[in-house]
Amino acid sequence: MHAFTKFLLLQLLASLGRQAFGTEIINGKKVRKTSMLFMASVQNRGGHVCGGFLISEDFVMTAAHCDNANPVSVVLGTHNLKMINNNTMRYGIQKCKHPMYKNASLGNDIMLLKLSRKAPVRKNKLIKFVQLPSLYVKPKANQTCIVAGWGWTKTNGQTVNELLATKVAIVNLNTCQELWPKRLPANVMCAGGSDSTTGFCQGDSGGPLICGKNEAVGVVSFNYMANCDYPNAPNVYTDVSKFLPWIKRILKKKKC
Missing domain, CATH: 2.40.10.10 (Trypsin-like serine proteases)
Structure with a gap:
């Protein structure tokens, strides 16, 4: 190099x-x-389907086309998806897909996921936005x-x-x-x-x-x-x- x-x-x-x-x-x-503590795993009932990232205590950002996989939750606070505490790391979601989205090839491929509870950014050292x-x-x-x-x-x-x-x-x-x-x-x-x-x-x-x-x-x-x-x-x-x-x-x- x-x-x-x-x-x-x-x-x-x-x-x-x-x-x-x-x-x-x-x-x-x-x-x-200790790095990239904003990363989120967007999951359906079968497990990981998409990535995402925490932009506030209330919202994760991801791609709108991820909705095709029927996600139901996001996981925060771990880089290892084998080490998930469902009681503390898993969040239910409400999907806010961009209103102009039709498919990825046409653009507007962005979606916000409203978390079922606030992410404890100030208390949890493994979660940041x-x-x-x-x-x-x-x-x-x-x-x-x-x-x-x-x-x-x-x-x-x-x-x-x-x-x-x-x-x-x-x-x-x-x-x-x-x-x-x-x-x-x-x-x-x-x-x-x-x-x-x-x-x-x-x-x-x-x-x-x-x-x-x-x-x-x-x-x-x-x-x-x-x-x-x-x-x-x-x-x-x-x-x-x-x-x-x-x-x-x-x-x-x-x-x-």
Whole structure:
């Protein structure tokens, strides 16, 4: 790894509150117990179906297409899905899907999940919420960011029990569109999957793209033909900044 690349990585990890990874999403590494404490596992009665992330004491953000799996709860406070205390870590949910959502390929792939009780952010050292991005500060092309989840580690694989994360580079949206064989929806951003061997896979949907000062700038939406054998076309995320008025309105009302 070049010295400059190492410097960029160290700067990113520092800005994430020293949220470094352990030793071994696609080509990811295990996340330390004290890192990324905003991560949520969105689950149906069969277990994990999507990722998510805590944005307030009352709401988790995820992808709208995760509703296809009929989620009924979220799990907070653990990176290991084998270690769940249902009495304290599991929360019932009310789904607030974006009103313009039809399917992921048409955009608006974002959903808020109202928790059945407040997440004990101030009392529980294993639960934190993540910052939302600024409306005006955008990640730059080639900026290094992080995506995390419990999804497949290869095409047609299986989900994992321990949270994994990997570094991905932001892809300029015009470049991303040129690399995709079909028209991308509005209000998306691209990172990873192209010119690299890292990215997300099925089961990571709804998880965050973390950039800058620990900001969740994107929501995992879709990849190219469910193919996680990178490099291929860039991965596509919902651009959180484009939905800030809708998000803040719900957070203020504390209901859909």
